[in-house]
Amino acid sequence: MPVKLTIFLIFFCLIFMFFVYRLILKGKILIKYALPWLGFPIVMLVAALIPNFLQKVANLIGIEVASNFVFLLEFIILLFICFILTSIVSHQKMEIVSLVQELSILKKRVGDLENEKIKESNK
Known part of the structure; x- marks a missing residue:
């Protein structure tokens, strides 16, 4: 992996993690909802810091090019x-x-009690 791409990925992941962390601190997102979003940059950091590992895993599952494996991995994430999010929305709907x-x-x-009180006061 080219050095510029590695630096960009590391920078992007750190900025993204900082952004999610700030949202948690400000109370705009709950920790349990932020955890999946923190998984994304962690996987990307591992991919950026250990490029040979990524190539080995890609070859292990039959993918020849590591970048194709990255796209597959991000798609799965x-x-x-x-x-x-669908599960959360369904739960909130219920x-x-x-x-x-x-x-x-x-x-x-409340309406029944108000009607009953009105009837009692009219007597």
Whole structure:
């Protein structure tokens, strides 16, 4: 891997990790949601710092060019992140439905109590 590319990857990964870290500190993203995003630069750092390792793993699974393996690896990571985000969205959707139902029940109870109080005060 060319030296310029290695330096660029290291610089990009460090900036990206710093950006995610700042979002965590500011409370804009929860740690459990940031972990997959921290996995991306860690994999890229390993690839940049140990290029022979990347080539050996690529050859091991039958990929001749290490850059093709990097693209495959990043595609798999992004698929994993998309799956995690889909899972989170699904869970939040179920939570929203539950909260809307609970809110509707509480509004009905409040309305019933107000009607009952009005009837008692009219007597």
